Amino acid sequence: MTNEHSSSDNDKSHDFIGKFVIGFNKLNNEFVNLLKDNQNIKQQYKNLEEKNDEILRLNSELNEKNQEILRINSNLIEKNQQVTRFNLELKEKLQVKDKLCEELQQYALNLEKQRNEELQQLQQFDIISQNLEKNLELLKLNEINDGIVKTFKENNEKFLTSFLNKKKSLPYSNIKVVVGLDFGTTYSGFSYCNVSNEQDICSNEIWHEVFNQFKTKSALQYDDEYNNVVLWGSPALEIKPHHRDNEQNRRNQPVELFKLCLGNLYETLKPNLPIDYKKAITDYLREIGKVIKDTIATHWNIEFFENVLLVPVIPAKYSRKDYDIMRECLYNANLINYKYSKNLQFTTEPEAAAIYCMENGLQEDDTGTTFMVIDYGGITVDLTRFELVRNNPTRFCEVTERIGDFCGSTFIDKEFIKFLRGRLGTRAIDLLIENDYDQFQCLIQEFCQHVKEPFTGDNPEFNYILNIEERAPFLLLHCNRKTKKIMKKNEWLININYNDVKSMFDPIIERIICLVHLLLSNNEETCSAIFLVGGFSENRYLQRRIKQEFNRMVKDISALAQPITAISHGAAIYGLSTLSTKSNDMNNNLVINNMKTVNSSRVLKYTYGIDVDSLYGKSYIRSNKIHRFLVLANQGTTVELDQTFSFNFEPEFNQKSESFTIYYTKNDNVQYCNETEVVLLGILKIVLPDVFLDNRSINFGLTFGQKGITAFARNKLSGQNHATTFRYPDHEFDIIF
Known part of the structure; x- marks a missing residue:
């Protein structure tokens, strides 16, 4: 039994070992297979990496x-743009060339016409000469009978006829109507007159089918692409909120103040x-030109380009370039038939105002009489002092x-907007201006x-209640919660009382009063009169404040009849003066044609400069000689007409005024203003209203004019x-430009 049991254990052991060996072999085979698979995977991974590298x-x-293709495309696009620009420039040049050819053709026709007129004049002079010779021969005779007397009279009649025919052939003999055009920054208008009735100068008072309006707004409303004018003048700013449809809600803002670009x-x-300022000026002049042409055609059956003298009024500070731009815009606006038409004559705003004031308000007419004109416009206020230098036979x-x-006057509007900002919030007003400009304009018009x-x-x-909900309903959406709660309680009504207005x-009137004081103090001569012209000079509060301040210094302070039309009216008078052979002195002296064509240059015989220590006293070490001489233009310098020499000066933080003292000398090495041979030319006093700003800069200079x-x-x-203008020192120029 024992042996059997032992034999059985051995068999089990052999079976276990056999199974173990078999299992091990299987595992080993699987491991070998896994190793092979791993090697295969590694090889595949390596192959994939190589393929990935190839792909990368x-x-x-x-x-x-x-990138090379993109560079090539970019170069092609750039070249294409260059070709397009070149084509556009070529097209513009061709258009300019065509215009120039047209102008040259017109110029040639005018020269031919002028030549024919001169030939006629020569023939008339020949006839006059022959008549004079006949009369002289008759006078040499010893006996003078009735027949000789009759012949003498006939010769005289022929002489007078020839003379009258000659007079008719003078320049501008074909002019039948004169138009004075006041193209303003905020408002524009015109006056007109038939040369046969010089006393009857009329100002247009029908604009956009509205009567009793002497001017219309200088504003344009374009389509969405800013190509075509949709509305112009006052209607461009007068869309009522409750009349607007959805399309009008989306319209772009009107174009205004384009004249300031000149x-x-x-x-x-x-x-x-949003557009080129020249286009805006041209488009506006074209629209107002249509009204001018229609008005003239209503009164007289004449040819506009042949029979109308156009006299636009421009600021006195305009340069030759500005004149050229205005002339070009008038030509493109179809107000003249060629750019250098003789039927276009410029005059300046202060000169037109002076003509009107002399015609309608100046009582004293002695040589040396001085008077001041305050032109109260929408954006600027211009004060000009004039001296009557001759009264007989013509006043100039x-x-x-x-x-x-x-x-x-628009700066009063800005004070009103400041008032609204205080009541409704700055952000609310800004959003109204940005998104609903027409409703913003309704508030301004209401005010x-x-x-x-x-x-x-x-x-x-005085009290006025402004209904915000009625005049600017979209403003309600822009107010914050707190303001809405307050305004809702007040039923969106704002009370504007006397003290508010x-x-x-x-602040605006005080600024004007300060300027008047300065202008009066700069000249020791008594000012005989102050005339208020311009649209806002009709305001009674402005008139009262000016009179209260200066009635003891100036005896005559007045706003003339229809001061809003004074500039255009004066321009029409100037235009009439250019047509009269009796008013050549006025033409040459009262209103100097600022489109100067003289290119003369002269050499300065003096050195010009200013007292720099009065400006920079704190910047220099003080000594016994504190009036240092800063040279602006040196003796021996060749200057062109209207050439300017200037420098920049920065006032101190709280400085309210400044005086520039100008000297001249023949001493080349002058250092101080109190040296011998240094002569005072004059003093220019200025006010500095922005006293609390630290970034102020003043450009001071001297311009050598005609x-x-x-x-x-x-x-x-x-x-x-x-x-201010000073006369040249004696013998500065042998011939003044």
């Missing part, structure tokens, strides 16, 4: 090729327009000093019509401009 390399090559304003003071005057500042224009300052009980007027040296000071921050 191919992608890199493709990217490089793609002149020498600093870029910060110019408007940001010269500009002695000018001050211009940005404090026109102007019912508050600003009728305000006299006489009634302390006075606080809007007074009749004198103009000292000017321009405030780069506010746009305020001071200018």
Whole structure:
């Protein structure tokens, strides 16, 4: 039994070992297989890596090729753009060339016409000469009978006939009507007159089928692409909120203040327009030109381009370039038939105002009489002082000093907007301007019509209630919760009382009063009269404040009849003066044609400079000689007509005024203003209204003009401009330009 049991255990052991060996072999085989699989996987992974590297390399090559293609495309696009620009420039040049050819053809026709007229005049002079010879022969005879007397009279009649025919052939003999055009920054209008009745100058008072309106807004409303004018003048700003449909809700903002892009304003003071300013000016002149042509055609059956003399009024500070731009815009607006038409004559705003005031208000007419004109416009207020330099046989005057500042009637509107910001919130007003400009304009119109224009300052009980919900309903959406709660309680009504309005007027009027004081103090001669012209000069509160302030200094202060038309009316008078052979002196002296064509240059015989220590006294070490001489223009310098020499000056933080003392000398090495041979030329005083700003800069300079040296000071921050003209020192130029 024992052996059997032992044998059985051995068998089991052998079976276990056999099974173990078999299992081990299986596991070993599986492991070997796994190793083989792992090697295969590694090989596959390696192959995949190689393929991936190949793909990456191919992608890199493709990217490089793609970038190369993009570069080629970019170059092609750039070349295409260059070709397009070149084509456009070529097209513009061809258009300019075509225009020039057209103008040259017209010029040739005019020369031919002028040549024929001159030939006729020569023939007439020949006839006159023959008649004179016949008369002389008759006078040599010893015996004079009735037949000789009769012949003498006939010769005289022929002489007079020839003379009258000659007079008819003078320049502008074909002009039948004169139009004075006041193209303003905020408002524009025109006056017109038939040359056969010079006393009957009319101002247009029908605009957009509305009567008794002497001017219309200088504004344009374009389509969405800013290509075509949809509305112009006052209607461009007068869409009523309750009349607007969805399309009008989405319209773009009107284009305004485009005239400010002309002149020498600093870029910060110019408007940001969505289109080129020349296009805006041209489009506006074209629209107002249609009204001018229709008005003339209603009264007289004449040819506009042949029989109408157009006299646009422009600011005195315009340069030759500005004249050229205005001339080009007038031509493109179809108001003249060729660019250099003799039927276009410019005059300046202060000169047109002076003509009107002399015709309608100046009582004293002695040589040396001085008077001041305050032109109160929408954006600027221009003060000009004139001196009557001759009264007989014709009256004319010269500009002695000018001050211009940005404090026109629209700045009262800005005070009103500031008032609304205080009541409704700055953000609410900003959103209204940005999103609903027409409703913003409705608020301005409501204020102007019912508050600003009728305000006299006489009634302390003055009160006006502005209904926000009615005039600007979208403003309700822009107010914050707190403001809405307050305004809802007040039924969206804002009460504007006497003190509110006075606080809007007074800062602007005080600024004007300060300028008048400055202009009076700059000249020791008595000012005989102050005339208020311009649209807002009709305001009784403004008139009363000016009279209260200066009635002891100036005996005659008045706003003439229809001061809103003074500029265009004066331009029409100027136009009439150019047609009269009796008024050549006025043409040459009262209103100097600013489109100067003289290119003469002269050499300065003196050195010109200013007392720099009066400006920079704290910057220099004080000594016994504290009046240092800063040279602006050196003796021996060749200057062109209207050439300017200037420098920049920065006032101190709280400085309210400044004086520029100008000297001249023949001493080349002058250092101080109190040296011998240093002579005082004059003093220019200026005011600095923005006293609390530390970034102010004044550009001061001297301009050597045709009749004198103009000292000017321009405030780069506010746009305020001071200018006064001094006569040249004796023998400065042997011939003045």
